[in-house]
Amino acid sequence: MFAKFLTFLKFEEQILAEILRLSEKQQFAIINHNIKELEEINSYQNELNKNLFKAEQERMQILANWLNINIANIKNLKISDLKKYLTKEEYKELVKIQNNFKTMIDKIYNNNNTNKILINKAKQNIKEMLDFLTNGTQNVCNYKV
Numbered sequence: 600m601f602a603k604f605l606t607f608l609k610f611e612e613q614i615l616a617e618i619l620r621l622s623e624k625q626q627f628a629i630i631n632h633n634i635k636e637l638e639e640i641n642s643y644q645n646e647l648n649k650n651l652f653k654a655e656q657e658r659m660q661i662l663a664n665w666l667n668i669n670i671a672n673i674k675n676l677k678i679s680d681l682k683k684y685l686t687k688e689e690y691k692e693l694v695k696i697q698n699n700f701k702t703m704i705d706k707i708y709n710n711n712n713t714n715k716i717l718i719n720k721a722k723q724n725i726k727e728m729l730d731f732l733t734n735g736t737q738n739v740c741n742y743k744v
Contacts, residue, residue, distance in 0.1 A: 600665040601689055607658040608696050614651045615703045618644060622710035629717045 621640050628636040663670040666684065678697050682690050 601685060604658065604661050607654055607661060611651060611654045612696060612699055614647055615700065618647050619703050619707050622707050626710060626714055629714055
């Protein structure tokens with residue numbers, strides 16, 4: 600049963616790696632003002648998020664069946680709680696995957712924060728340009744903006 604659990608964890612790890620790659624690609628699209636690419640990336644990210652959620656649900660179901668625990672209690676389960684069910688090597692593998700998850704999630708978080716800052720800065724710059732062009736009147740060449 601651990602092998603099946605590990606397979607789903609590795610699948611989730613692959614999805615997270617792809618989400619990380621997309622967040623980096625998204626940053627370049629923001630910098631280069633490539634709206635079409637941003638739309639494609641966002642659409643793909645939404646699909647990946649759905650797949651990640653499904654994989655997580657399946658992984659929790661596998662754990663619940665394996666350990667004979669209510670699925671509601673699985674969310675409170677920690678890696679250290681699994682130690683008693685695993686060999687030393689299996690536990691090391693699990694901790695390694697946990698560290699990979701943490702590293703990728705931290706990178707995704709940082710990329711998303713940077714992307715948010717870039718987008719807010721772009722919105723601010725556009726507002727300043729419009730204010731300059733309209734001279735604060737909301738009119739350009741006698742047309743209301």
